[in-house]
Amino acid sequence: MATILTLAGDGIGPEIMTQAVDVLEAINKKFSLGLTLESGLIGGVAVDATGEPLPDETLARARAADAVLLGAVGGPKWDGIERSKRPERGLLKIRSELGLFANLRVAKLYPQLVNASSIKPEIISGLDLLIVRELTGGIYFGEPRGIRTLENGEQQGYNTMVYSTSEIQRIGKVAFELAQTRAQAAGTPAKVCSVDKANVLEVTELWKQTMIEMQQADYSDVALSHMYADNACMQLIKNPKQFDVMVTGNMFGDILSDEAAMLTGSIGMLPSASLDAAGKGMYEPCHGSAPDIAGQDKANPLATILSVAMMLRYTFKQEQAAQAIEQAVSDVLDDGLRTLDILDASEAALKQVGCKEMGQAVLAKL
Amino acid sequence: MATILTLAGDGIGPEIMTQAVDVLEAINKKFSLGLTLESGLIGGVAVDATGEPLPDETLARARAADAVLLGAVGGPKWDGIERSKRPERGLLKIRSELGLFANLRVAKLYPQLVNASSIKPEIISGLDLLIVRELTGGIYFGEPRGIRTLENGEQQGYNTMVYSTSEIQRIGKVAFELAQTRAQAAGTPAKVCSVDKANVLEVTELWKQTMIEMQQADYSDVALSHMYADNACMQLIKNPKQFDVMVTGNMFGDILSDEAAMLTGSIGMLPSASLDAAGKGMYEPCHGSAPDIAGQDKANPLATILSVAMMLRYTFKQEQAAQAIEQAVSDVLDDGLRTLDILDASEAALKQVGCKEMGQAVLAKL
Ligand SMILES: CC(C)[C@H](C(=O)O)[C@@H](O)C(=O)O
Ligand SMILES: CC(C)[C@H](C(=O)O)[C@@H](O)C(=O)O
Numbered sequence: 001m002a003t004i005l006t007l008a009g010d011g012i013g014p015e016i017m018t019q020a021v022d023v024l025e026a027i028n029k030k031f032s033l034g035l036t037l038e039s040g041l042i043g044g045v046a047v048d049a050t051g052e053p054l055p056d057e058t059l060a061r062a063r064a065a066d067a068v069l070l071g072a073v074g075g076p077k078w079d080g081i082e083r084s085k086r087p088e089r090g091l092l093k094i095r096s097e098l099g100l101f102a103n104l105r106v107a108k109l110y111p112q113l114v115n116a117s118s119i120k121p122e123i124i125s126g127l128d129l130l131i132v133r134e135l136t137g138g139i140y141f142g143e144p145r146g147i148r149t150l151e152n153g154e155q156q157g158y159n160t161m162v163y164s165t166s167e168i169q170r171i172g173k174v175a176f177e178l179a180q181t182r183a184q185a186a187g188t189p190a191k192v193c194s195v196d197k198a199n200v201l202e203v204t205e206l207w208k209q210t211m212i213e214m215q216q217a218d219y220s221d222v223a224l225s226h227m228y229a230d231n232a233c234m235q236l237i238k239n240p241k242q243f244d245v246m247v248t249g250n251m252f253g254d255i256l257s258d259e260a261a262m263l264t265g266s267i268g269m270l271p272s273a274s275l276d277a278a279g280k281g282m283y284e285p286c287h288g289s290a291p292d293i294a295g296q297d298k299a300n301p302l303a304t305i306l307s308v309a310m311m312l313r314y315t316f317k318q319e320q321a322a323q324a325i326e327q328a329v330s331d332v333l334d335d336g337l338r339t340l341d342i343l344d345a346s347e348a349a350l351k352q353v354g355c356k357e358m359g360q361a362v363l364a365k366l
Numbered sequence: 367m368a369t370i371l372t373l374a375g376d377g378i379g380p381e382i383m384t385q386a387v388d389v390l391e392a393i394n395k396k397f398s399l400g401l402t403l404e405s406g407l408i409g410g411v412a413v414d415a416t417g418e419p420l421p422d423e424t425l426a427r428a429r430a431a432d433a434v435l436l437g438a439v440g441g442p443k444w445d446g447i448e449r450s451k452r453p454e455r456g457l458l459k460i461r462s463e464l465g466l467f468a469n470l471r472v473a474k475l476y477p478q479l480v481n482a483s484s485i486k487p488e489i490i491s492g493l494d495l496l497i498v499r500e501l502t503g504g505i506y507f508g509e510p511r512g513i514r515t516l517e518n519g520e521q522q523g524y525n526t527m528v529y530s531t532s533e534i535q536r537i538g539k540v541a542f543e544l545a546q547t548r549a550q551a552a553g554t555p556a557k558v559c560s561v562d563k564a565n566v567l568e569v570t571e572l573w574k575q576t577m578i579e580m581q582q583a584d585y586s587d588v589a590l591s592h593m594y595a596d597n598a599c600m601q602l603i604k605n606p607k608q609f610d611v612m613v614t615g616n617m618f619g620d621i622l623s624d625e626a627a628m629l630t631g632s633i634g635m636l637p638s639a640s641l642d643a644a645g646k647g648m649y650e651p652c653h654g655s656a657p658d659i660a661g662q663d664k665a666n667p668l669a670t671i672l673s674v675a676m677m678l679r680y681t682f683k684q685e686q687a688a689q690a691i692e693q694a695v696s697d698v699l700d701d702g703l704r705t706l707d708i709l710d711a712s713e714a715a716l717k718q719v720g721c722k723e724m725g726q727a728v729l730a731k732l
Contacts (some may be wrong), residue, residue, distance in 0.1 A: 207523065
């Protein structure tokens with residue numbers, strides 16, 4: 001009997017979560033998975049209800065659960081409040097407290113959506129790359145940090161980007177092993193591109209050196225390359241299909257994974273997993289809380305629904321159930337259903353639908 | 367009588383510099399500018415000759431000169447040497463020693479090259495955005511930094527991202543004023559987008575706050591917006607024409623300016639300026655030293671030639687001479703001349719040329 005904690009959060013969080021929960025319940029029944037669902041508070045709604053973006057109760061229940069499904073957090077309503085209480089702090093804290101150091105973000109192009117992208121079809125068709133982002137270290141969590149007043153009276157802000165060898169090794173291991181798995185599945189050679197700024201930052205020099213040593217010691221079957229973050233950002237636009245698995249630190253990973261997602265033109269489609277050392281995880285869409293369209297039944301629930309598939313695959317090892325969801329999503333796209341974010345107005349055969357209709361269409365396919 | 371120090375550097379540096387110097391000498395004569403040219407060593411060639419990537423003599427002559435024209439530095443030959451002697455350190459040091467805190471990078475689409483981009487023409491046609499990057503602070507220069515051995519025996523790398531109010535103000539001023547100038551020239555409202563990660567990093571919270579205060583106090587005619595770095599990276603792909611001037615710190619600026627350059631599909635076309643408080647500057651192409659094609663007469667000299675135009679405009683206030691160069695570049699593109707990096711093989715009317723032929727063609731137009 002396994003438990004899943006759902007945390008809908010803010011903005012479009014509740015509406016996309018409702019659809020994802022419907023799908024999760026259906027698949028639970030169909031495959032007799034024996035999953036129990038609970039729900040809890042995080043982000044702005046948690047601030048409003050309890051004063052904290054990650055209430056102790058939520059954290060305790062997240063620890064007790066086998067997996068967490070998250071909607072999205074944040075919005076202008078909470079912009080003005082004290083730094084330590086902002087919705088994002090709840091997200092950062094739950095990642096850190098649960099030790100979810102491995103963030104997997106897939107940038108996959110759905111062939112049905114090739115025209116939704118800003119990028120020319122020939123550059124991105126068939127794109128399927130995985131960004132492995134370190135999620136509980138680096139400049140996001142480094143100390144010292146803060147804003148202080150200097151002797152001359154002016155203010156100074158400071159943060160610390162820091163990584164130790166063991167932190168780099170544990171994320172490197174995830175990247176190398178996922179590259180092996182993907183290569184096996186695709187029948188292609190395994191490759192990892194490690195992204196750093198080793199020509200400027202010592203912390204990433206250690207990163208690069210550690211990746212090289214790991215590859216030599218344990219992953220000689222994986223081709224390892226290195227790229228500076230600025231160049232990686234360019235290469236993702238120029239020729240994204242040169243990459244299979246990219247691995248990088250928290251900050252570069254934040255930027256590059258969003259870039260990779262946008263290449264597909266459909267960030268509303270992309271799920272993510274954040275895993276701890278034992279494979280326990282939190283699953284969430286790559287997109288944010290989109291406060292501008294919240295509550296209007298316009299959001300795309302597919303990224304959250306696909307996050308459920310990732311959860312079934314990585315935490316519960318239910319590959320068949322995961323694929324059933326992915327197939328259902330593909331089917332509704334084949335049927336021409338599109339939420340606003342992935343609608344190509346020039347294609348007359350498409351049907352614009354809302355969040356609920358999209359979710360229920362997936363459900364009907366299961 | 368003004369002096370320009372040329373620093374060709376490594377890789378394709380010497381060949382592109384030769385062409386740029388020819389253009390500079392021609393324009394010097396044509397407009398009777400009275401400029402004297404000197405040359406010096408920086409980067410790998412300087413390491414080879416003197417043991418230092420920025421020899422004292424070069425620095426002294428750069429200080430004495432009115433402007434510096436740089437080719438590019440770095441290459442695999444110097445990858446293995448001690449950190450403090452690497453070619454890039456010479457570049458970072460000259461920026462810092464000369465106080466060149468304001469890096470201006472223009473991402474402009476040449477209509478003749480619209481097909482060279484990965485991005486769909488309708489997304490980028492007419493693109494002309496300016497990224498103002500802080501260049502002598504932030505995590506590039508912050509202390510403490512290094513790699514140390516922890517008590518448990520493992521290693522730890524660390525760098526510090528730091529900005530004080532006055533550092534933010536001086537780069538903010540450059541951005542707001544350039545936005546005003548551009549708006550005046552274009553007859554459009556002035557706007558600046560400041561890029562930060564204020565939801566996570568305190569140092570960028572101070573950045574954002576300082577920009578807001580400056581706008582309120584002195585630049586109420588400029589519309590100021592804010593974007594998180596990850597979102598900015600996405601928006602540049604989704605809809606780059608929403609931006610006019612973007613301002614950001616050293617690290618985000620490194621990444622975003624390269625991304626913006628790649629949007630145009632022709633990083634071989636893009637010049638940059640790095641200015642001090644008095645407008646004295648160093649000018650260089652946005653691209654790197656491209657060791658893979660060095661010495662093969664394949665490089666595109668136009669970014670360096672356009673850097674000469676920027677120099678004439680910003681340091682020497684010779685707008686007419688600057689425009690003459692820009693017009694000549696546009697003319698050779700109209701004639702169908704293309705170096706390999708900007709060649710669209712599907713267009714039969716184009717003529718592939720080498721570095722030298724391209725440079726001499728520009729010269730002939732002057
Ligand atoms: C909301 C924010 C704190 C978060 C991050 O920067 O990690 C988000 O951008 C993400 O990528 O999940
Ligand atoms: C070569 C490197 C140190 C440099 C930087 O990171 O600033 C380069 O990428 C640039 O943008 O000029």
